[in-house]
Amino acid sequence: MDRIRVAINGYGVIGKRVADAVRLQDDMALAGVADVVNDYRLQVAAQAGLPMHAAAPQAEGPMRAAGIAIAGGLAELLAKSDVVVDCTPKKVAAVNKGVYEAAGVKAIFHGGESHALTGHSFVAQANYASALRRSSTRVVSCNTTSIVRTLGALRTAGLLKRARGTLIRRASDPWEAHADGIVNTLVPEKVIPSHQGPDARTVIPDLDVVTIAVKAAHNSSHLHTWWVELTRATTRDEVLAAFRAAPRIAFVRSSDGIVALNSTVELMADLGRPRGDMWEVALWEDVLAVDGDQAYYTYQVFNQAIVIPETIDAIRALTGIEPDAARSIAKTDASLGLTRDFLRDHEIVRREEQTP
Ligand SMILES: NC(=O)c1ccc[n+]([C@@H]2O[C@H](COP(=O)([O-])OP(=O)(O)OC[C@H]3O[C@@H](n4cnc5c(N)ncnc54)[C@H](O)[C@@H]3O)[C@@H](O)[C@H]2O)c1
Numbered sequence: 569m570d571r572i573r574v575a576i577n578g579y580g581v582i583g584k585r586v587a588d589a590v591r592l593q594d595d596m597a598l599a600g601v602a603d604v605v606n607d608y609r610l611q612v613a614a615q616a617g618l619p620m621h622a623a624a625p626q627a628e629g630p631m632r633a634a635g636i637a638i639a640g641g642l643a644e645l646l647a648k649s650d651v652v653v654d655c656t657p658k659k660v661a662a663v664n665k666g667v668y669e670a671a672g673v674k675a676i677f678h679g680g681e682s683h684a685l686t687g688h689s690f691v692a693q694a695n696y697a698s699a700l701r702r703s704s705t706r707v708v709s710c711n712t713t714s715i716v717r718t719l720g721a722l723r724t725a726g727l728l729k730r731a732r733g734t735l736i737r738r739a740s741d742p743w744e745a746h747a748d749g750i751v752n753t754l755v756p757e758k759v760i761p762s763h764q765g766p767d768a769r770t771v772i773p774d775l776d777v778v779t780i781a782v783k784a785a786h787n788s789s790h791l792h793t794w795w796v797e798l799t800r801a802t803t804r805d806e807v808l809a810a811f812r813a814a815p816r817i818a819f820v821r822s823s824d825g826i827v828a829l830n831s832t833v834e835l836m837a838d839l840g841r842p843r844g845d846m847w848e849v850a851l852w853e854d855v856l857a858v859d860g861d862q863a864y865y866t867y868q869v870f871n872q873a874i875v876i877p878e879t880i881d882a883i884r885a886l887t888g889i890e891p892d893a894a895r896s897i898a899k900t901d902a903s904l905g906l907t908r909d910f911l912r913d914h915e916i917v918r919r920e921e922q923t924p
Contacts, residue, residue, distance in 0.1 A: 572651060573651075574653060575649035575653070578661075586876060589879070590883075594903075600621050600648070601619070604624050606631040610636055611636060614637055674702075676704065678707055679706070682706075683706060690881075694716050697885075701886065712770075714869040715779070717816055718817060719772070721817060723772065728796065733779050733780070734793050739786065741872060757782065764779045788833050791869075792866065795863075800861055818848035829868055847870075847906050851866075852866050
């Protein structure tokens with residue numbers, strides 16, 4: 569089988585992680601990465617031997633001057649690629665769409681772009697099949713991905729009626745905290761609902777969901793608190809089972825000392841995760857409460873990593889190399905090392921083995 573040749577345009581928070589993940593797949597090859605700057609991030613990538621490209625002609629000279637060996641421009645990169653993952657900042661990607669189309673290369677965009685850009689928004693467990701062999705899709709943002717994963721799990725179990733959530737968002741990513749952080753305050757979003765709830769409906773159209781978002785003065789990740797009306801009265805165990813049955817949701821417990829956002833950041837480092845990444849939604853098992861037909865729960869979204877497995881699956885869907893969503897998800901998760909319980913995954917596996 570020929571490997572899918574993948575280009576990454578924009579080597580920032582998301583681009584560098586997609587590049588790492590592509591290199592772990594046995595059905596993909598990294599054709600190269602492109603960017604327009606020459607700072608330490610690009611210099612490290614060049615030192616690691618990644619094929620580097622100047623995404624704009626004027627970027628090539630300064631990149632070379634910074635010691636970055638250049639394999640060509642964006643056109644050369646696209647010419648040797650089957651699919652490009654655009655990881656450039658908001659609004660830049662939309663301009664690139666015509667360039668990718670002209671080169672005849674399939675394209676994946678990210679959550680900074682609007683649904684209208686591609687007409688298709690992607691979360692693997694919800695709508696992989698509808699992305700098969702399309703020319704482009706948009707992997708939705710970190711928060712929207714978490715909403716689709718969790719509410720999608722309750723919906724699949726026939727339990728979801730309506731959901732209301734509050735999102736406490738990180739102010740900036742760590743690498744640019746010097747330039748784009750807030751200190752000692754909270755900034756409520758000016759519009760209710762915040763865009764994440766409506767955005768989740770670009771993937772699951774009939775979700776009854778409202779979100780309110782607040783930007784807080786930290787940079788590690790996002791915290792969501794949810795109040796969900798269920799279709800009927802049920803038990804805590806049934807709600808937990810619905811989450812456990814869905815991929816890419818992992819349980820954490822305050823009884824294990826995981827009591828705050830910084831706890832999982834430390835845990836990921838202790839587990840030896842690359843870049844300390846958490847690709848799963850971390851849902852507090854012992855905080856979840858169910859009262860009749862009402863469920864209440866809290867989870868953490870590690871924004872820098874959650875969309876990476878989705879992006880790998882989107883590459884398989886667009887190229888059609890794997891027509892089955894579950895098989896692609898399983899392959900991606902095994903290659904990255906996702907779990908459904910950071911401390912007790914072995915217990916879950918044993919329980920599943922015993923279930924007839
Ligand atoms: N940061 C997150 O937590 C996060 C999470 C989910 C989705 N996203 C989305 O992913 C996309 C990328 O975000 P990011 O956080 O990785 O951004 P980033 O700022 O970390 O990285 C963007 C990179 O693109 C480069 N770039 C700028 N203009 C370019 C051009 N014309 N051509 C090629 N490269 C160019 C920049 O130099 C930078 O290295 C956005 O759509 C964003 O909304 C971000």
